[in-house]
Amino acid sequence: MPTEPLSQKDVEDRLAELPGWSLDGDRITRTYRLDSHFAATALVVHIAQTQEELDHHSDLTLGHHTVALAVHTHDADGAVTAKDFELARRVEELAAGHRAT
Template sequence: MSTQPLSQGEVELALSNLPGWHFEDNKLSAEFEFPNHLFAVAVVSAIGLFQEELNHHATLSLTYNKLIVVTTTHDAGNKVTKKDITLAHKITEFVE
């Protein structure tokens, strides 16, 4: 998968299919809220599997039942690439 940074327009187009995700400071981010802590931990574990499958790892911050996901591609100078969009789609599909 390409590590070429996406343009602002490409990111905005991709975000039109990713409800709840935001683009700021060359990063994609989303916040999710779950019924309880154990549910949130299970989601974090699933995201870990997606990250290993894609060999692309986001920053995950868990506080009780709230999860914040921030992703950017280090190999692209910490810019958003198709890898970030793919990971965001996998996460969104899983939590919906």
């Protein structure tokens, strides 16, 4: 059964609770900055573990000192859903533990 897309207002309301996250087209996005490439790589590994636990995966990009995510729900025709915000919330918790800004 497909996941239901959120309304534009629901997306905006939920984004207000996640500083640093924004809507970019049909995805919610965030880029984190870390102290080193190694630290960024460690965060990527932890995000990947969480994505496996949730069975919900983002576009995840590792940069020199950065980690970027773009999240939407494939089984909702690429719309933003509650699943995306659950992943974003979990990533925020991980990022704080890695001292990502």
